[in-house]
Amino acid sequence: MNKLMLFGKQLLDKACEQGVNNRAAFLKNVSTVGWVLSCLAQVGAIIINDKIPSKEKKFLIPQEIMEGVVNVALFWCLTSRATDWGRKLVLTKKFIPKSLAPHLKDFKPKSFKVEKLQQEFFNHVRKTCPNNFAEAHNAIEGIGLITSIIGSVVACNLVTPIIRNKLASIYQTWKLKKQGKPNEQRLDINEKFGNVDFKKYEQQFVKRPVFRDTASILPPSSGLKI
Secondary structure, X not given: OHHHHHHHHHHHHHHHHHHHHOHHHHHHHHXXXXXXXXXXXXXHHHHHOOOOOHHHHHHHHHHHHHHHHHHHHHHHHHHHHHHHHHHHHHHOOOOOOXXXXXXXXXXXXXXXXXXXXXXXXXXXXXXXXXXXHXXXXXXXXXXXXXXXXXXXXXXXXXXXXXXXXXXXXXXXXXXXXXXXXXXXXXXXEXXXXXXXXXXXXXXXXXXXXXXXXXXXXXXXXXXXXX
């Protein structure tokens, strides 16, 4: 128990340290953990739900796992790329604070990878303007954080739903063919509700009210014109 508590404390300390020194990476890691937990919760809800037949569970569980893998992988990759792109804006002198601009005139980046490029950038700052090192570090991390947030929004709301639904559609078609039901009508993919046969449950939904023509309701003596 003590070893487990010590491991938890070390993990928490590392996360807090990363949250201070590398906010973009901290945001990406925490969000990825959230995606993983969400996927596990979805799968667990299907497993413990007694109202879902076992035959449907065999179909839904692999699909939820596949969608979870797609969510995590796309979010991680797109957010990482967006973060690196934002940092490169500063490291290549395309977006730098005015106070650093005079000291970076002679800086010519040689590397293409962000890690080596950042090391070259910091070495140059230490030689030319060591008092501005904190400002340079904050500029890199700040722009990287902004582009990381933009990348996460694009990944969650645009790219991930499209690819996830496309793969789910392919998986449905393949599963039906494997079961020998190639002509069976495939359920529509709904972004919020998943694979739901709305016709099956249409009696449970609230129907839209039907409005009659107001002119047919008013008596002739009312004097109102519609």
